[in-house]
Amino acid sequence: MPANRFNGFTDYGIGIGLRSPHYNHILTRKPVVDWFEIISENFMIDGGRPLSVLDQILEQYRVVQHGVSMYFGSADRIDREHLRRLKELVKRTKTPWLSDHLCWGSVDGRYTHDLLPMPYTFEAAKKTAQKIRDVRDFLEVPIAVENVSSYAEFHVSEMTEWEFLNEVVERADCGILLDVNNIYVSSQNHSFDPFEYVNSVPAERVAQVHIAGHSKYEKYILDTHDHPVIDPVWKLYDRAIQRAGHTATLLEWDDSIPTFREVHNEALKANRFLAKSVLARAV
Amino acid sequence: MNLLSLQRTMAKAVMQPLTPSEHMSKRAPNGEPMSKHAARFIKPNDRLTSFERLEIYNRQYWWRLMSSLAEDFPGLQAILGNRRFESLCKAYLTDRPSRSFTLRNLGRDLEPWLKKNPHWAGSKQAIALDMVHLEWADIEAFDGAAEEPLRPADVAKSAGGDLRLKLQPYVSLLKFHYPVDELVLEIKRFNDDTEFLSNAFRERRKRKRVTAVARLKPKTIFLAVHRNDDSVYFRRLQAAEYGLLLAIQKGKTLGQAVSEVFGKGSKNSGADPAQVTDWFRIWSNLGWFCAPPQKQNSSQNSKKR
Numbered sequence: 112m113p114a115n116r117f118n119g120f121t122d123y124g125i126g127i128g129l130r131s132p133h134y135n136h137i138l139t140r141k142p143v144v145d146w147f148e149i150i151s152e153n154f155m156i157d158g159g160r161p162l163s164v165l166d167q168i169l170e171q172y173r174v175v176q177h178g179v180s181m182y183f184g185s186a187d188r189i190d191r192e193h194l195r196r197l198k199e200l201v202k203r204t205k206t207p208w209l210s211d212h213l214c215w216g217s218v219d220g221r222y223t224h225d226l227l228p229m230p231y232t233f234e235a236a237k238k239t240a241q242k243i244r245d246v247r248d249f250l251e252v253p254i255a256v257e258n259v260s261s262y263a264e265f266h267v268s269e270m271t272e273w274e275f276l277n278e279v280v281e282r283a284d285c286g287i288l289l290d291v292n293n294i295y296v297s298s299q300n301h302s303f304d305p306f307e308y309v310n311s312v313p314a315e316r317v318a319q320v321h322i323a324g325h326s327k328y329e330k331y332i333l334d335t336h337d338h339p340v341i342d343p344v345w346k347l348y349d350r351a352i353q354r355a356g357h358t359a360t361l362l363e364w365d366d367s368i369p370t371f372r373e374v375h376n377e378a379l380k381a382n383r384f385l386a387k388s389v390l391a392r393a394v
Numbered sequence: 395m396n397l398l399s400l401q402r403t404m405a406k407a408v409m410q411p412l413t414p415s416e417h418m419s420k421r422a423p424n425g426e427p428m429s430k431h432a433a434r435f436i437k438p439n440d441r442l443t444s445f446e447r448l449e450i451y452n453r454q455y456w457w458r459l460m461s462s463l464a465e466d467f468p469g470l471q472a473i474l475g476n477r478r479f480e481s482l483c484k485a486y487l488t489d490r491p492s493r494s495f496t497l498r499n500l501g502r503d504l505e506p507w508l509k510k511n512p513h514w515a516g517s518k519q520a521i522a523l524d525m526v527h528l529e530w531a532d533i534e535a536f537d538g539a540a541e542e543p544l545r546p547a548d549v550a551k552s553a554g555g556d557l558r559l560k561l562q563p564y565v566s567l568l569k570f571h572y573p574v575d576e577l578v579l580e581i582k583r584f585n586d587d588t589e590f591l592s593n594a595f596r597e598r599r600k601r602k603r604v605t606a607v608a609r610l611k612p613k614t615i616f617l618a619v620h621r622n623d624d625s626v627y628f629r630r631l632q633a634a635e636y637g638l639l640l641a642i643q644k645g646k647t648l649g650q651a652v653s654e655v656f657g658k659g660s661k662n663s664g665a666d667p668a669q670v671t672d673w674f675r676i677w678s679n680l681g682w683f684c685a686p687p688q689k690q691n692s693s694q695n696s697k698k699r
Contacts (some may be wrong), residue, residue, distance in 0.1 A: 152496050157539035158564065160624035180495040186398035193495045218401040222492040223408055223455055224462075227401075235397050263447040264437045267395050302439065330441040331450065 113357045117253050117286025117318035119207030123173065123359035124385070127378050130364070134164050136371040144375065146173040148361045149204070151211075152180055155196040165203070174204045175319070175359075177288075178211035180222070181246065183256060184229045184239045185215040194249055201250055208253040208318050210288040213239070213279060228261035231268035231275035240282030247285065255286035255318035260296040260325075260334035272297065273311040286318035289355070291347040292340065292363075296325050296332045305343075309350050317355040322348055322381060323363040337366035339377050348381065352388045360385065400435055407431065408451045409491055411484050416456075418449035459487055462497045466533060467504070469525040469578045473518055482514040498537070501530060521610060524570040528578060528628075531566035531619040535626045538564030543681035549674065555649030559642050560686040566619040567631075567640050572610045575617055575628040622680060629680075634662045635673050645686070 114120045126146035129137075136142070147168060154165050168174060180193070201209065214226040229235050247254045258276055270278070280287055289312060291305075298305035322345075324338030340348075340362070352358060362378035395403070406423045413419055422431035432444040439447070463483045464471055471479040489511075490503045505526045508515060515522035540562055549559070561567075616636035618629045631639070634655050641651035656665040677683065 152498075155496065156498070156537040159535075159537035159540075159621060161537060163624050186401050190495055215401055217495075218398070218405045220493055221405065221409070222495060223405060224458055224492060224497055225408070225451060225455055227404065227408070227451065230395075230397065230400055232397070238397060262450040263444075264439075265400065265435055266437055267400065267435070300439075330446075333450075 115286075115315065115318065117208060117255055117316055118359060119253055121207045121359070122357070123175070123207075123319075124357075125378050125381050126173075126175070126359065126361045127374055128177075128361065128363055128365065129168060129174070130368055132368050133371040133374070138164070138167055140371075141171065142371065142375065144172060146175060146359070148175050148177045151176045151178040151197060151200055151209070154200055154203075155193075169204060174206060175361075176200065176204055176206040176209045177257075177361075178209065179226070180216060180224070181211040182216040183211060183213060183242045183246070184235060185217050186238065187217050187220065189242060189245060194246065198250055201252055206252060208255055208286065209250065210255040210257055210286075210319060212259050213256040213276060214259045226259045228259065228263055228265075229275065230265040231270045231272060233269060233278070236275060236278040236282060240279050240285075243279070243283035243285050247283075253286055253318065254283075255288040256280065256283075257288035257290050257321065258293050258297075259290075260293040260300075260332075262300055262331055262333075264301055271303070271308075272301075273308045277311065277313060280313065280316050285316075287312060287316045288319045288321060289317050289351055290321035290323070291351055292321065292323040292325060292344050293334060295341075295344045295347055296334045299332045305347055306350060309347055309354070312351075312354075314354040314356075317351070317358055319359045319361065320348065320351055320355070321361055321363055322378075335366055336363045340380070345380070345384070349384045349387075352384045353391065356392060357385050357389055395435060403435060404448075404451075407448055408455050409488075410452065411488055412453060412456050416453065418445065418452045456484075456487075459492070459497075459500065460484075462500050463487075463504075466501045467526065467529045468581045469529055469574060470522060472577060472581060473522055473525055474515060478514075478516075482508075485511065485514055498533070501526075501533070505530060520612075521572045521574065524572050524574045525577070527568060528570070528574050528617070528619065531568060532578070532626055534566060535564045535619045535621045538621070540564055540621070541684035544678065544683045544685060546675065546678040549678040549683055555652075556647045558645065558647050558686045559683045560645075561639065561643045562620070562682050562684055564621050565643075565682050567636060567643060568617045568619065569636065570615050570617065571612055573613050573615050574610065575615070575630070577610060579628065618682075620680065620682065634665075637662070638670070638673070639677070639682075 114122045124145040126148055127144060129147040129149045149165065154161055156162065212226050214229060216223050216225055216227050243254055243256065256279065294305045294308045298308065322340050323336045324340055326333045326335040326338065360381045362374065364374050410419055410423055418428060420428050422428045424431065429443065429445045432448040436444040436447050438444045460480065460483055474482060486504060486507055490507055492500055505523065508523055508526055512519045543562065616631040616633055618631055618639065620627055620629060637655040638651050641654050646654065652665060656662050
């Protein structure tokens with residue numbers, strides 16, 4: 112959504128992920144980019160080059176934090192050291208909102224470093240929502256949760272993935288980082304209609320959208336973030352923007368990373384859909 | 395199955411080592427056939443069985459963690475060879491699963507673990523331990539904390555026998571039995587030189603170049619791993635230089651450090667004042683010194699008064 116309480120009442124446009132192969136280009140050429148998304152964990156450190164690059168970026172660009180290991184859905188308690196470091200970074204970046212995934216990844220203090228799928232149960236929704244509330248209260252910044260790609264479903268699930276997402280965000284009263292590529296990947300892996308998912312999401316809670324590429328295998332699709340965005344994903348994006356309006360959009364490209372210009376040009380393709388949504392709302 | 399028990403069941407399966415052909419084990423951690431075990435909690439679909447769906451996560455887990463260790467410990471990999479390195483990493487990760495939210499800390503326990511489990515490095519245990527120590531120091535120097543450095547003029551002005559200094563937290567002082575820094579530098583040089591070559595070609599050339607350096611002969615070296623302008627450097631030290639810095643790092647006064655290194659009974663012959671002064675000039679120019687904790691400062695100040 113344009114400027115809402117889940118994205119700190121900002122109206123960001125198209126951003127790209129800040130990745131180390133592009134540091135030099137960004138710092139020397141200073142390209143015009145609306146905003147950068149950083150992986151929080153890469154900067155939750157004590158010093159050195161990553162933080163000094165980040166400080167230089169912060170002098171010139173708007174930065175939003177995106178995490179990969181908060182594991183809102185883990186039954187484990189929140190790691191206090193993680194939260195402490197995250198809060199330090201939030202103070203440094205002044206991120207208007209902060210996102211992480213609706214998934215789990217650790218149990219009994221042991222980390223898989225993966226975004227594992229949730230069982231879609233009321234018990235899980237309740238516990239996950241409480242954790243999101245606790246994190247938001249500690250960090251004092253709006254939280255948006257991202258739907259993940261998945262390759263497995265559980266017998267214990269009591270609802271669809273989008274029903275689970277809605278249950279969690281309503282209980283937590285938080286925002287959504289809607290990843291349309293992840294919806295597409297999961298729809299192919301679990302044989303559901305991705306438009307039903309997009310149409311079911313509470314549009315007023317969408318704080319940000321992710322787009323990305325993926326890899327297709329014989330029997331499933333893997334979310335690899337190493338290709339351009341494919342047409343069916345752009346169509347989902349189009350639908351998401353029709354519903355949510357002009358929303359902060361970010362292209363993820365994390366492997367086999369091409370030049371800065373290629374990544375940025377791919378991201379800017381989202382402009383045609385964003386412009387269309389602005390026109391549609393104007394008439 | 396509640397949330398906690400489902401997550402425990404799945405995590406155990408996901409973290410179970412792959413077979414030598416990199417597939418999921420046919421036996422579950424609880425001993426039952428994995429196909430039966432997976433079917434208890436994971437739904438099959440029209441293309442994949444429960445086993446195959448779980449296997450995707452099992453393989454991703456191992457590939458992600460193994461490549462993270464390979465990225466952090468290329469020197470150890472060069473010394474042991476790919477196959478032995480992989481076996482060692484699998485054993486390490488099985489024994490010490492990650493307990494940190496960040497992959498940056500994955501190799502934190504590798505050195506103490508290898509000390510307790512020497513058979514994984516076999517006859518190369520001594521050089522392997524040196525290398526793991528160096529590569530972990532490299533990581534710590536890259537993103538470790540830095541405090542406000544004391545200016546060289548401040549160090550020179552206040553230098554006296556009872557002065558205490560503190561070394562920057564990112565500086566590691568290391569004593570090795572092998573010149574392992576040469577191998578790490580060779581690997582770094584190689585990676586810079588061949589950034590644009592194809593993966594297969596790079597691997598072949600790397601194996602050839604690195605294998606030659608990996609056959610290092612024993613030689614005691616002293617090293618400081620540090621950071622300057624956001625880049626990590628290895629600085630070879632003389633034995634006395636290392637001794638002085640180590641004593642300072644342990645909180646000794648300059649006077650105590652000098653007498654410990656050059657005093658009676660030490661291996662080093664008497665101190666060469668010009669040499670020691672020069673060392674201090676270099677160390678402070680590199681920004682290695684910072685102010686010691688406040689408490690020590692005040693007692694030192696009161697003594698001066």
